[in-house]
Amino acid sequence: MKIYGIVGYKNAGKTGLMERLVTEITGRGISVSTLKHAHHTFDVDHPGKDSYRHRQAGAQQVLLASGTRWALMSELRGAAEPPLADLLQLLSPVDLVLVEGYKRDAHPKVEAFRAVTGNPLIAPGDPTVRAVASDTGLTLDRPVFDLDDTAAIADFILAEVGL
Known part of the structure; x- marks a missing residue:
């Protein structure tokens, strides 16, 4: 199974992006499961x-x-709390597992970022964040997508994992 994460601070748009990505990717005939970390x-x-x-x-x-x-x-x-690797082993096989949260784990990720939250970007200090999906223009050393451009973000993730 291929694994890709969506990370970001509270209210950054992670869950909405996850939902749109699942719809987009499964619509392409690729099987997807999700795993979400809850901090509470x-x-x-x-x-x-x-x-x-x-x-x-x-x-x-x-x-x-x-x-x-x-x-x-x-x-x-x-x-x-079980580590992410242990939890992933509990899932039935699929083409792609999208993981929401687990920002400190080593799997590749897209960061969801909304300027209005006032939170800092995770990406500059984390090489596992391979791209940022943002509601504002950013200049970074990695790809930046419009937070609402689900198809482009899905294309990026699928290319990254070889699907």
Whole structure:
């Protein structure tokens, strides 16, 4: 599986870019999965539901399945967060995995950047950021794309990974 990341600070447009890239790339007949890092506690389950009650009772893992989808929830119960490489091994094989976050990992990335956030660019200090997708004109030592030019960003990523 090929891996490519989208990084950037909060409100930089990462999730919107990820969504558009998945639509664009799968529309070209390439299979895609995504992996998103969350910096906060999150829950995909809901209090009162059976699967939630199983986890609250102490289950290490709960697999919820239906005729439409399945989800495997694992509780760390105080263990360290698994590294990206371990999480990637849990995914079924696809052509491309797009990773949102994990900006400190060594995989190649595109940085989403919006000037209005007031955050600094990650790219100048990080050679794994291979390009920047921005809402403002930038002069850098690597490609800069318009944040909304999804097709061009997809072309760049696919060329980078050889798809």
